[in-house]
Amino acid sequence: MVFPGPYFSKEKILAGIEQTMEKREEAGEYHSKDFEWEFLKNIVENDPSLSHHLHHHHQNLSKYLPDSQPWQDFHSRHSSGKFFKERRYLLKEFPELVSCGENSKLLEIGCGNGSTVLPILRGSKNITVYACDCSSDALVRTKENIDRAISSVDNFHSFCCDFSTSEFPDWVACDRCRDKFMLNHSGGSESKHCIGGVDFVTLIFTLSAVPKERMPRAIKECFAVLKPGGLLLFRDYGLYDMTMLRFEPEKRVGFREYVRSDGTLSYFFCLDTARKLFTDAGFIEVELEYCCVKAVNRRKGKDMYRVWVHGKFQKPFSN
Ligand SMILES: C[S@@+](CC[C@H](N)C(=O)[O-])C[C@H]1O[C@@H](n2cnc3c(N)ncnc32)[C@H](O)[C@@H]1O
Incomplete structure (x- = not known):
C-alpha cells in the first residue's frame, strides 16, 4: 500500500473521496466498514516512514494554543460558501433525530456553514435547533444557506460562542429565559436557576478543532447544557485517517494533534481517547466505533483510507 504523498494534489484526492462518499449515500450505505481499523493500524505502525506520527515525545513538539482567530479568518476568507455541503448521511447515522418527540431541542456546536x-431542519419538524460557532461569519453563512434551502424557519436560533473557553448562555437550556433574553437582550441573573436543558448536542467535526488540553472543559460544557437523559452525537476524525498521515512532521504540535497552514487545529481520535474524554465528563457510552472508508484514486490506482469516529453518549438520568 502506498500512502498519498505531497505529489498528489489535495483537491484531486478529496474530490475522489467525495465522489465515493456520494455514491455511498446514494446506495444507502452509511455505517461503512470497508476495512478493519486494526488492519490500517498494523500497516501504519510498522511503516518507518510514518514513525514521526507515532511517538508521544517529539523534539520539535511545541505547545500551540490558538484562540478562535484562525477559524474566524477561515470563515471570512471563504465567504462564498463554496465549502458548503449538506451532510445527507446525518439522519441515517443518528435516527433519533427523526424519531424524537415534539418540542425537542438540539444544540449544534461549531455549525460552520x-x-x-440543514439536514436536521429539513428532516425533523419537531426540533428547535440552536447553533453556535466561534465565528460570526459562519453564523451569517449558515443563515444564508438555510434561507436558500428552506423558506422561513422559525425553529432556528444562532449565537456566537467559543465553547472551549466560555459557558453556553443559560437561555439555550430554557424557553422562559430565551424569551426574556430576546426581550431584554440580557440573560438575567434569574436564569441561573434553570433546570432545563437540550435533548441533543451535536459535535460534528468540531471537537478536533479544539486544543487537546481544552477538550475536557469543552465537553463539560456540553454535559451541562444537556437534559438528564439527553444525547451527545459525535463524529470526528479518526486515528490514522489519511489526512493525518499527510501532515508533514513540522505540522505536529502535540500527540495526534496537527496545525494546518491556515493555523486551524486538527486532532485525530482513537476510540479510547474519545471514550475517556466523554466518560470522565460524566457521560455514558451508548455507541462508539470507527467508520472506515476505502476510496480509490483511479488515475493513480492507489487506495486511500479514511477513518472517522462515530459516537453517541448519554447524560445519565440521575447522578
Ligand atoms: C470543520 S467545521 C464543522 C462544521 C459543522 N459542524 C459541520 O458539520 O460541517 C468546525 C467548525 O467549528 C468551529 N469552531 C472551532 N473551534 C470552535 C470553538 N472553540 N467554539 C465554537 N466553534 C468552534 C469552526 O469555526 C468551524 O466552523
Whole structure:
C-alpha cells in the first residue's frame, strides 16, 4: 500500500473521496466498514516512514494554543460558501433525530456553514435547533444557506460562542429565559436557576478543532447544557485517517494533534481517547466505533483510507 504523498494534489484526492462518499449515500450505505481499523493500524505502525506520527515525545513538539482567530479568518476568507455541503448521511447515522418527540431541542456546536443543521431542519419538524460557532461569519453563512434551502424557519436560533473557553448562555437550556433574553437582550441573573436543558448536542467535526488540553472543559460544557437523559452525537476524525498521515512532521504540535497552514487545529481520535474524554465528563457510552472508508484514486490506482469516529453518549438520568 502506498500512502498519498505531497505529489498528489489535495483537491484531486478529496474530490475522489467525495465522489465515493456520494455514491455511498446514494446506495444507502452509511455505517461503512470497508476495512478493519486494526488492519490500517498494523500497516501504519510498522511503516518507518510514518514513525514521526507515532511517538508521544517529539523534539520539535511545541505547545500551540490558538484562540478562535484562525477559524474566524477561515470563515471570512471563504465567504462564498463554496465549502458548503449538506451532510445527507446525518439522519441515517443518528435516527433519533427523526424519531424524537415534539418540542425537542438540539444544540449544534461549531455549525460552520450549516452542513449539519440543514439536514436536521429539513428532516425533523419537531426540533428547535440552536447553533453556535466561534465565528460570526459562519453564523451569517449558515443563515444564508438555510434561507436558500428552506423558506422561513422559525425553529432556528444562532449565537456566537467559543465553547472551549466560555459557558453556553443559560437561555439555550430554557424557553422562559430565551424569551426574556430576546426581550431584554440580557440573560438575567434569574436564569441561573434553570433546570432545563437540550435533548441533543451535536459535535460534528468540531471537537478536533479544539486544543487537546481544552477538550475536557469543552465537553463539560456540553454535559451541562444537556437534559438528564439527553444525547451527545459525535463524529470526528479518526486515528490514522489519511489526512493525518499527510501532515508533514513540522505540522505536529502535540500527540495526534496537527496545525494546518491556515493555523486551524486538527486532532485525530482513537476510540479510547474519545471514550475517556466523554466518560470522565460524566457521560455514558451508548455507541462508539470507527467508520472506515476505502476510496480509490483511479488515475493513480492507489487506495486511500479514511477513518472517522462515530459516537453517541448519554447524560445519565440521575447522578
Ligand atoms: C470543520 S467545521 C464543522 C462544521 C459543522 N459542524 C459541520 O458539520 O460541517 C468546525 C467548525 O467549528 C468551529 N469552531 C472551532 N473551534 C470552535 C470553538 N472553540 N467554539 C465554537 N466553534 C468552534 C469552526 O469555526 C468551524 O466552523
